Each structure stands twice: as C-alpha cells, then as structure tokens.
Amino acid sequence: MKFSKWLGLSAALMVTVAFANPAEAAKCGNNSAGFEAWVQEFKAEAAKNGIKPSVLDNVFSNVHYNVPTIRADRGQHSFKLSLDAFMKKRGSAGIVSRGRAMLKSNAALFNSIQSRFGVSPGPLIAIWGMETGFGSYMGDQHTLSAVSTLAYDCRRTAYFTDQLYAALKLVQAGTLSVNSTGAAHGEVGQTQFLPKNVLLYGVDGDGDGRINLAGSKADALASTANFLKGHGWRAGAGYQPGEPNFGAIQGWNAATVYQQAIAIMGKQIEGH
DSSP states (O other): OOGGGTOOEETTOOOOOOOOOGGGOOOOBSSGGGHHHHHHHHHHHHHHTTOOHHHHHHHHTSOOOOHHHHHHHHOOGGGGSOHHHHHHHTTHHHHHHHHHHHHHHTHHHHHHHHHHHOOOHHHHHHHHHHHHTTTTOOOOEEHHHHHHHHHHBSSSHHHHHHHHHHHHHHHHTTOSOTTOEEOTTSOBTTTTBOHHHHHHHOOOSSSSSEEOTTTOHHHHHHHHHHHHHHTTOOTTOOOSTTSTTHHHHHHHOSOHHHHHHHHHHHHHHHTO
16 A cells, blocks of 8 residues: 555644653564564553554554565665765666756746745755655555564664654554555655654645645655755755755765765756
C-alpha cells in the first residue's frame, strides 16, 4: 500500500511524541535473535508512554525484523564517494534536465511555495529528484517494520525510537496504516519524510485540508519547504556552501556530498 493510501493528516493536527524513560528502555540488539523479546519490552514501555495497547497489538502483529533495512543501513557507500562521483552515480545531469522542465510546468506551484515559505524552487526540485525521481519510486519496505528494526538495532537506537513513537502516534491518530510501505529507513512520500518530520513539518500544499506526501506533489514540496524554513532558511539569501541558507540544506541530510549536490543542482535548475 502506497503512502498516499494512508497519510491523510489534517493540517491542524498537533501531536506530541512520547519518550521512553531511558532507565526503562528495551534492550537493543545487532541481529534478529533478540527482536521478539525487544518487541514485548517496547510494547510495555510504549503503553506507559501513552500508546493504546490495542494500537500496539495491531502494529506489532504486522511488524518483523527487516533485513533489507539493516542491509541498507550498513551499505550507504555512495556517501563516501567524491562529489563528482556521487553526482554522476545519482544521475545529476538527468535530474537537472528534468528539474528545469518541472520548474517550468509547475511555475504557479513553486511561486506559491516561495511566497508562503520564502524557499526558492531549485533546492526543492533537486531534493524531489534525488529522493524519489520526482515521485516515481517511493520504496517498497514495510514502514513500521523498518522503523521498529532500527529502533531495536544498537547503532542508532535513541534516534529511531523517537521515530517509532512518532509513527505510533500517526497510527493512533488514524493517519498511518499498519501495512504502509516506504523506503528502507522508514521514509515516506515524494521527498521521503521520516515519521517525526511528518508531525513537525507536514503541511497542506494543495488546499484540500489534508496532508498527502505521496499522492500530492504540492503537499510534498510545501512540506519540504516548511522543513527548510524550520531549519533556518531565510527568504532571499543564497544557498550555496558558505551562504546563509546552506545550513538549512545541511539539516536535510548529514552527508556533505549530498548537501553540496543539492546546492549545485538547485542552482543549475534555476539557471544561474
């Protein structure tokens, strides 16, 4: 089931993510052996932190240790490439070419987004192209299994436990299906938002009163602009390395080559 089938978050929805007491935290692991025991421990914690037992039962009856997620998490070798090699591997020339066409055919949308958030279209289009090929492929991994696996895994337990609580809040609110699919780390939609970012930055871009980050490019792009604004984007300032808005792009992805690629492609898409 694609993200567009389940994410219908009201633009007015405000959700507070619960955090487990570290002293009560379920024990992490580095392989599948302890996953089922972790699930039982985590369910007990989550129930104490405001997640309904019926929601937890429903979610975790569908969750499994997701090997493709661990494989992807351990295999992000492209971020170790040089900038030129990274851009070539990710098809930057094609993204720029198609991105220019997208800018032209969606001029009214990008003008509206820039007026609302102050974010210029180039970086938004570059992110859109890099993340999902402009919405053409958003992932086929079971979202809740991916996030649960990474919450259990010892490498980034705290970070993904936070994401798991956000996903559970979305399920509890009726906005996330237990069968939803997305990318290997639990990202969803046309620009690949993690669950907590849906809560923090998801906005209605097409005016239908709902947030649909997969089915609506307007919602996805407006939400991405809102993310960048939330990370310090200043209207009218530059976004190349060393300029004020590059810091907002750094907030999108921790990899230096990715940040630089977004800035470079954004500038090329805008024709500067």
